[in-house]
Amino acid sequence: MMTIQHTTHSAIRSAQRGLTNDGIEYIYQFASRYHAGGALIYFLRQRDIPLTDRRSDFAIRLVGTALVVSQDGSKLLTAWRNRRTGLKQIRKKTPYRYDCLEN
Numbered sequence: 001m002m003t004i005q006h007t008t009h010s011a012i013r014s015a016q017r018g019l020t021n022d023g024i025e026y027i028y029q030f031a032s033r034y035h036a037g038g039a040l041i042y043f044l045r046q047r048d049i050p051l052t053d054r055r056s057d058f059a060i061r062l063v064g065t066a067l068v069v070s071q072d073g074s075k076l077l078t079a080w081r082n083r084r085t086g087l088k089q090i091r092k093k094t095p096y097r098y099d100c101l102e103n
Contacts, residue, residue, distance in 0.1 A: 004024055004025070004076055005075045005076065006075070007075055007076065007078075009077065009078055010075075010077055010079060013078050013079050014076075017065075017079055017081055019065070019079055023062055024067060024076070024079070026044075026058075027042050027044050027062060028067070030044060030049060031043055031044040031045075032044075032045060032048055035071075038071065039068050039070065040068075040070070041066055041067070041069070042066065042067040042069065043064075043065075043066045044063055044064070044066075045063065045064075046063050049063070063083060064082055065079065065080070065081045066080050
């Protein structure tokens, strides 16, 4: 079991969305990973769920959930859920934040 470091914002958002630490860890373990918007995003698709869990209410409820994590993977920044167009939104994001490259 890994320790999850929340930001204040992610703790609030996780509570609003009914995400427990068990749910967050499940997403970390099985979700697809994307680099977008200067962050690492874990997005749980239906096909990411192992066959043994496909009938589990716990796993099905998490489909469409995204965890936005800092680039180094040390902190959970926020969590959101969008079953229909969530993956499309992630793919449309720019891969890096260009404003932090200036300096």
